[in-house]
Amino acid sequence: MTFLRGKYRKFIIRFWILASLFIGGIVFYITAVYFNFFWLFGGMPDLKAIENPQSQVASEIISADGQTLSKYFIENRTPIEFDQLSPNVIKALIATEDARFVRHSGIDPRSMFRVLKGVASSEQGTTGGGSTITQQLAKNLFQTRSEKYKGTLGDLPIIKTVIAKTKEWILSVRLERNYTKQEIMMMYLNTVSFGNNADGIKTASKTYFKKEPWNLDLPEAALLVGMLQNPSRYNPRIFKERALERRNVVLGQMMKYGFLTQEEFLRTKVKPLALNFNIENHNTGPAPYFRETLRDWMKEWLAAYNKENGTDYDLYTDGLRIYTTIDSRMQSYAEQAAEEHMKDQQTKFFNHFKALKMDPWVVKGKGGGYAPDPGFEKRAVRRSWRYRELKRMYGDDETKIWAELRRPIKMKVFSWRGDRDTIMSPLDSIKYYNKFLRIGMVSMDPRNGDVKAWVGGINFKHFKYDQVKQGKRQPGSTFKPFVYCSAIDLNFVTPCDPIVDRQVCIGDWCPKNSTGSYSGQPLTLRQALAKSVNSISVHLMKLVRPKAVVAYAHKLGITSTIPEEVTICLGTPNVSVFEMVNSYCTFVNSGKHVDPRFVTRITLKDGRVLADFPPNEKEVISPSIAYQMLFIMRGAVEDPWGTAQRLRTQYKLADNNDIAAKTGTTSDYTDGWFMGMTPNLVTGVWVGGEDNHVHFTNMAYGQGARIAMPAWGLYMQKVYADPDLAGNERSPYRRDRFIKPDGMEANIGCGGVKIDTVNTYLRPKVTDDESILF
Structure with a gap:
């Protein structure tokens, strides 16, 4: 017995010595990794990083009605809270990735063997298939295998993976000490990638099923969790059978661990994938042209904000929330109207030139006809x-x-x-x-300058140029109200003064009416603008001079440079749809110019406000002058000779509703314009070719009343049909009447005599095809 005790005593001593050396070696190794002895192992995230883990979070663009329009991101990620997760996701994740998640403290001893086995085959940066959820979170959050944490031994194939694993174990234990299990699971699901530009469970739910994560059903949750093993390999868009098989493996794991009964498993595994896929990128989603303008504006604003406040906020990674003025419903209606109208116009355009047997880039010949443009x-x-x-x-x-x-x-x-x-x-x-016609269309609330809808072209993926703000073209007759306004406000004329329609020359410049003839009859300003008679605009320009017209255009809202030339009275300067609409808002807003606004507030992801952007307005003309201009421009819709009378007769938009409008068409039908004003919405439309020589060759197709106005009509019909937007007296964009200043009559008086809205001077009613060109 003494011999045995002595023999076992030596064995026990040796065992404990070896065990102590082994444990001591592990402690020493872990300490060496933690403190990066001799710079062999690379650094570790500091305590602050553990307590405040960072991941790239997309900035969200939020509409005025609370919808997410899109995001700016490097990684398309939108975090959620634990209580926003479907229970199906939680059960599927635990059953598949970490069955003992609620029991371990970051490292699961039972799966250690699988972890070590995985390490041996993880040179390419996989987790080896045995990592706990917490370990995977540590890897995702802190990028332990990146160059940032690489030491001298970081180039040795097996060693570098062992070191990275060790760091992940250390970080896992520290994460478990700092966070609850719910917080760890939430952070994990917010950081993982699901492929197809979808990072985080919320974005994945939207991308694959157009659902919020709390609405995911059992097969949907199982599919997304199954993809985590390898998002490319189990991409359901490309490898449907493989993704279905992997989903059913997850369902099997859920049955194995008691989250599903066998009956539920058998019933669910036969269901199809039922994808509702919608990948998010800058080419897709609502208002893509607006989002690009907003991106540039945000970059400029952030640069100034960071410089002033000593911060370094990033548009793509800091999860900013940008609250815009865009209304998602109105944006959708504008896009639908533009598409419907442009499809129709394009068909007419193709057929027009097919009949002419030529390409649609033309120049006018000496005989007055059109011929192919040799320089195009x-x-x-x-x-x-x-x-x-x-x-x-x-x-x-x-x-x-x-x-x-x-x-x-x-x-x-x-x-x-x-x-x-x-x-x-x-x-x-x-x-x-170049054979495709383009459109620019923007809608603003004149009461505060809020941009409600923005259509910058026919297809952002293929036509990136924004025709709302980037594009500047001649506005034609839509510029004439600036001439009329300056003449009235400077007391050269009143709305009811009769002016004879006859040729007027300024120096050697003697422009003609579109018909090439003159009625020789006296016309009121309302009659003249409704018919867009050139001679009256030239007469007014002769009175007020170019300098005054330029000044009024600028204070009303035009920001582009305008030459002080007499020809501008017929709409020759280059301006954008954006600034034209903002200028027309001044007439509706009782003479107060309000700066255009498309952002109301910017916050951090935790809700702290970085900046607010209240409306900014200034009175530039009196309410009475503004109302007189509205009365004059109502003639285009209300009077039988008006160029926009179809809004009343065909589109039925003028019933119990005031509409003031102006059509515009430039020389050779190059640009078609329509500006429409209601008491609570001003919308402008431009249609034309990218090249000035791409256009229709006759008035029947090429005038603004034909090529641009229908898009406005279709848009407003959709707005008025929406009960939330226009359904009752409290709706923000209901049918209404223009605000009349105190003391003014509905019809503008002059010397006690009202303007007669029945034309007793002009020839009988004309058709839209006879509308003015300029």
């Missing part, structure tokens, strides 16, 4: 991005550049029936895209 091809090519790229490659070697432009290649091109694959040379694609 080179002009269109030289302003294309492809030409600029080839220019960088080949310099001044035009032979090589044009050879490349004529080389057929595979490409996907836009069509109104959807994108189509084709083989086409870059030169042919440039000409193809």
